[in-house]
Amino acid sequence: MTICKKLYMALGLAAALGLISSAGVLASDEKNAAPTAEEMQSWGATEVVSQEQVDSMFSHKTHVVELDLDCDSCHPDIFQKKIGSAAANGDYNMAALEEGQYCGACHDGDTAFGVKDPESCVTCHGSDMKQPKTIVFSEPVKAVTFNHELHTEDLGLECSSCHNDLFKMKMGNAETKPEEFTMEALYAGKYCGACHNGDDAFASDTKCTTCHIGVKGFERLFGSAESEKEGGEH
Secondary structure (H helix, E strand, O other): OHHHHHHHHEEEEEEHHHHHHHHHHHHHHHOOOOHHHHHHHHOOOOOOEEEEOEEEEOOHHHHHHHHOOOHHHHHOOOOOOOHOOOHOOOOOHHHHHHHHHHHHHOOOOOOOOOOHHHHHHHHHHOOOOOOEEEEOOOOOOOOEEEEEHHHHOOOOOHHOOOOOOOOOOOOOOOOOOOOOHHHHHHHOOHHHOOOOOOOOOOOOOOOOOHEEEEHHHHHHHHOOHHHHHHHHHH
C-alpha cells in the first residue's frame, strides 16, 4: 500500500470519527437545549393565568412533563382547552375550587395539596405574595383600618376565612361598592359583621375607634397635602 493510500485512509477514518463525535455532542446539546416552540406546543406554555381578584400561577410544564399527566386528565372535563375559558364562566374562584371544581378536582388535600392549605397559597399566588399588615379603607368614609396581621398571624385565621365569601382577594374591591359596604351591611352579618357580631368577636356597633381612625388619623398615618406643603417650605 502506497503512502498516499495510507494517508487517504487515515484522513477518512479521522473524518468518520469526527462525524461520530460531532453527532454525540449535538445529541447531548439537543437533549439539554431549551424546548423549541413546536415542542412547547405539545405540552403548552401556559405559565400565568390572570384573574380579576389576583394573579395566579399555573405551570403547565410541571403538571404535564414533570408529573407526567395526560392532557385528558384536565381537558375537557375540568378545563376547556382554551386559555381564558374558565374565567369567562364567571365562577372560577376559590369558593368553586373548595367545592372540588377546576383545580380543586385534584387539589383536595389527598390527590394533591389542598386549596384550603394556608401554607400553599404562595404556590399558586406567587412566591412574592406578601400579605398587607394593615389595610386602610378610605371609602365610603375616611378612614377605617383593618389589621390584617392581627387576624392572620396572631389569631390564626386562614385566607379562606374571609376570601372570597366576605371579601374578594383584591385590596380596595369592597370600596368600589360604597352603597353596599356600609355599617348597615355589617349589622346584617356581611363583610366584617360576619364575625364581629358580639359572639365571635366584638360587635360592629361597639368599640368604634378600634377601626375608625377618622380624617385626622388618616392624615397622621399618611400625611396631609397641607402638612407636606408646609414641610417643603421649611
